[in-house]
Amino acid sequence: xxxxxxxxxxxxxxxxxxxxxxxxxxxxxxxxxxxxxxxxxxxxxxxxxxxxxxxxxxxxxxxxxxxxxxxxxxxxxxxxxxxxxxxxxxxxxxxxxxxxxxxxxxxxxxxxxxxxxxxxxxxxxxxxxxxxxxxxxxxxxxxxxxxxxxxxxxxxxxxxxxxxxxxxxxxxxxxxxxxxxxxxxxxxxxxxxxxxxxxxxxxxxxxxxxxxxxxxxxxxxxxxxxxxxxxxxxxxxxxxxxxxxxxxxxxxxxxxxxxxxxxxxxxxxxxxxxxxxxxxxxxxxxxxxxxxxxxxxxxxxxxxxxxxxxxxxxxxxxxxxxxxxxxxxxxxxxxxxxxxxxxxxxxxxxxxxxxxxxxxxxxxxxxxxxxxxxxxxxxxxxxxxxxxxxxxxxxxxxxxxxxxxxxxxxxxxxxxxxxxxxxxxxxxxxxxxxxxxxxxxxxxxxxxxxxxxxxxxxxxxxxxxxxxxxxxxxxxxxxxxxxxxxx
Amino acid sequence: xxxxxxxxxxxxxxxxxxxxxxxxxxxxxxxxxxxxxxxxxxxxxxxxxxxxxxxxxxxxxxxxxxxxxxxxxxxxxxxxxxxxxxxxxxxxxxxxxxxxxxxxxxxxxxxxxxxxxxxxxxxxxxxxxxxxxxxxxxxxxxxxxxxxxxxxxxxxxxxxxxxxxxxxxxxxxxxxxxxxxxxxxxxxxxxxxxxxxxxxxxxxxxxxxxxxxxxxxxxxxxxxxxxxxxxxxxxxxxxxxxxxxxxxxxxxxxx
Numbered sequence: 001x002x003x004x005x006x007x008x009x010x011x012x013x014x015x016x017x018x019x020x021x022x023x024x025x026x027x028x029x030x031x032x033x034x035x036x037x038x039x040x041x042x043x044x045x046x047x048x049x050x051x052x053x054x055x056x057x058x059x060x061x062x063x064x065x066x067x068x069x070x071x072x073x074x075x076x077x078x079x080x081x082x083x084x085x086x087x088x089x090x091x092x093x094x095x096x097x098x099x100x101x102x103x104x105x106x107x108x109x110x111x112x113x114x115x116x117x118x119x120x121x122x123x124x125x126x127x128x129x130x131x132x133x134x135x136x137x138x139x140x141x142x143x144x145x146x147x148x149x150x151x152x153x154x155x156x157x158x159x160x161x162x163x164x165x166x167x168x169x170x171x172x173x174x175x176x177x178x179x180x181x182x183x184x185x186x187x188x189x190x191x192x193x194x195x196x197x198x199x200x201x202x203x204x205x206x207x208x209x210x211x212x213x214x215x216x217x218x219x220x221x222x223x224x225x226x227x228x229x230x231x232x233x234x235x236x237x238x239x240x241x242x243x244x245x246x247x248x249x250x251x252x253x254x255x256x257x258x259x260x261x262x263x264x265x266x267x268x269x270x271x272x273x274x275x276x277x278x279x280x281x282x283x284x285x286x287x288x289x290x291x292x293x294x295x296x297x298x299x300x301x302x303x304x305x306x307x308x309x310x311x312x313x314x315x316x317x318x319x320x321x322x323x324x325x326x327x328x329x330x331x332x333x334x335x336x337x338x339x340x341x342x343x344x345x346x347x348x349x350x351x352x353x354x355x356x357x358x359x360x361x362x363x364x365x366x367x368x369x370x371x372x373x374x375x376x377x378x379x380x381x382x383x384x385x386x387x388x389x390x391x392x393x394x395x396x397x398x399x400x401x402x403x404x405x406x407x408x409x410x411x412x413x414x415x416x417x418x419x420x421x422x423x424x425x426x427x428x429x430x431x432x433x434x435x436x437x438x439x440x441x442x443x444x445x446x447x448x449x450x451x452x453x454x455x456x457x458x459x460x461x462x463x464x465x466x467x468x469x470x471x472x473x474x475x476x477x478x479x480x481x482x483x484x485x486x487x
Numbered sequence: 488x489x490x491x492x493x494x495x496x497x498x499x500x501x502x503x504x505x506x507x508x509x510x511x512x513x514x515x516x517x518x519x520x521x522x523x524x525x526x527x528x529x530x531x532x533x534x535x536x537x538x539x540x541x542x543x544x545x546x547x548x549x550x551x552x553x554x555x556x557x558x559x560x561x562x563x564x565x566x567x568x569x570x571x572x573x574x575x576x577x578x579x580x581x582x583x584x585x586x587x588x589x590x591x592x593x594x595x596x597x598x599x600x601x602x603x604x605x606x607x608x609x610x611x612x613x614x615x616x617x618x619x620x621x622x623x624x625x626x627x628x629x630x631x632x633x634x635x636x637x638x639x640x641x642x643x644x645x646x647x648x649x650x651x652x653x654x655x656x657x658x659x660x661x662x663x664x665x666x667x668x669x670x671x672x673x674x675x676x677x678x679x680x681x682x683x684x685x686x687x688x689x690x691x692x693x694x695x696x697x698x699x700x701x702x703x704x705x706x707x708x709x710x711x712x713x714x715x716x717x718x719x720x721x722x723x724x725x726x727x728x729x730x731x732x733x734x735x736x737x738x739x740x741x742x
Contacts, residue, residue, distance in 0.1 A: 288548070368585035372648070374546055376598040376655060377575030386597070391588045 021047025038188035099148035220458035239422035271347025276354025314417030342417030361395030500554035524704035578652030584644035586636030598655035622650035642673025
């Protein structure tokens with residue numbers, strides 16, 4: 001039975017449980033809903049919850065676990081020589097699955113009949129399957145055919161068992177909930193607990209995903225360090241991957257990339273923090289209501305521009321302008337791609353992050369602080385400098401660190417603005433590149449996930465993750481430490 | 488004990504918040520070295536009028552003040568008067584204690600630093616100590632001048648705010664319901680303090696508590712719906728009010 005049918009039936013059972021529970025509860029008090037412990041709706045919800053929640057959970061687990069167990073059992077049934085030279089168990093299994101799908105289709109359109117199953121030969125099936133438009137990785141062997149037949153049979157049986165189990169569980173849950181529904185039953189409290197479980201589940205998914213990302217990165221990174229010396233990775237000052245993979249050794253030192261990342265981020269922050277902060281102060285303390293209601297959204301539009309568009313701006317406008325205006329006359333090089341270009345444009349991109357957050361934070365400083373300072377005869381700018389900004393400092397630092405995280409993770413602007421050459425240089429008009437750009441370039445094109453040149457991307461990614469995580473922790477720490485400054 | 492030279496004279500003061508006419512034609516003379524209480528029901532305009540005296544209403548964009556208010560005969564709404572300088576001369580203490588998120592010392596030193604009132608660090612230390620003594624906070628705070636002012640109790644915070652206002656050596660001290668966020672013991676301390684402060688300053692206090700007005704003030708003004716209904720000696724206002732509205736308010740029939 002297809003999955004959609006199971007879901008439809010479940011929905012029907014849930015709906016029935018909803019109405020039956022509610023009716024039974026209302027019936028138990030002779031229709032006088034005031035004598036119920038909870039509103040009738042809660043009895044219905046309780047019924048639906050009990051019918052659906054366990055059944056859906058079983059369905060989800062089953063769908064995840066069944067293929068894993070089935071694959072393992074079919075593979076263990078295959079003789080060792082069924083896996084040809086140069087192939088892997090995974091490839092053979094996907095052939096088995098394809099043949100099983102072909103058999104299923106053949107039965108569905110009447111090419112085979114029930115009695116044929118045991119008598120099928122490789123030629124018959126091969127012809128039918130390729131005729132049905134399925135391509136096979138290797139010529140069909142008797143072993144694979146046998147495995148496919150077992151696979152298909154087992155899959156069919158398991159699907160029926162699953163359907164029966166899921167629907168059975170739903171019916172049991174529904175019946176139990178309906179039986180419990182009488183006037184004294186505290187359906188409201190049970191539903192409340194169900195809501196709590198739902199919320200906890202949502203929160204755990206976010207946390208578990210983070211853990212999963214870190215674990216997968218850790219796994220690949222440990223693979224990389226098995227092939228490449230970690231001291232070389234962290235302390236070598238040259239980045240020179242050899243892409244042939246064979247012959248010619250690679251030098252994969254992270255230092256030039258980290259330097260480029262930090263240099264560009266620093267310039268971006270030097271641009272973004274003062275401009276963003278001053279804009280925020282103007283908007284929140286000086287600007288009139290009308291101006292503010294126009295200017296704030298306009299500044300925030302900057303945050304909505306895709307970074308690739310900023311990259312184009314850097315490539316076409318800012319890069320050549322900086323080269324012609326500063327770099328060439330000053331004799332600092334004649335490259336249009338430069339750290340300065342990428343940093344400036346990235347800084348513009350970050351302005352709304354700093355200004356919008358700081359604006360909110362400055363607005364959150366109580367009016368009593370302003371009154372107190374103005375009442376002592378301070379001017380507006382004295383008040384801002386000595387009272388408002390110090391009071392808002394934790395939030396402002398948080399905004400700046402958020403912008404820093406963005407700058408460190410930015411890729412497109414760097415590719416187009418600063419180029420892709422890894423270089424360790426102090427000259428801001430020289431082309432350099434960052435960690436993220438190199439992650440992209442190591443993973444695009446023909447990649448072999450066993451070579452250090454590819455795996456280094458994961459080590460780079462993990463390093464970057466650790467750095468931004470550190471920044472976030474620092475931001476949290478600062479905000480916590482100074483949180484109770486006013487009030 | 489009464490000194491009848493008028494420190495502040497107000498004539499025909501009108502205040503508008505946008506279209507709302509908040510203060511209607513108020514005339515009042517506030518004497519030096521006296522505590523003057525403004526009483527009246529919520530929204531009667533007493534706080535608004537208080538904020539006219541140090542031009543704090545200037546910070547509200549929709550507020551508009553008309554009429555004539557003079558301190559020592561000088562029109563404070565004259566174009567040549569710098570409101571920032573005026574507010575150093577007319578200190579203000581607010582309803583809720585609002586110490587800055589700084590140390591106790593920096594809170595008190597804030598005004599003197601801004602106005603350049605001290606010659607050197609020792610001088611500033613003296614100003615701070617003096618202000619804290621005036622506000623009866625020195626004994627409690629002298630060992631922790633570097634602790635944040637927000638860490639003090641509510642009553643201490645309010646006395647810190649008084650010390651902060653006193654530190655700029657104002658001539659007039661405006662208090663906008665200074666005890667409404669405090670418990671009875673802290674209130675008693677502040678009231679005692681107000682009584683001492685009147686030796687050096689003209690104190691104007693807005694209060695919701697008629698007992699407080701009776702306890703601390705020598706003159707009382709009763710505001711109702713933006714009008715100054717009655718103004719006179721506190722003892723007279725509370726014993727034989729002339730206006731029936733005043734009588735109704737202090738006897739608890741309206742308010």
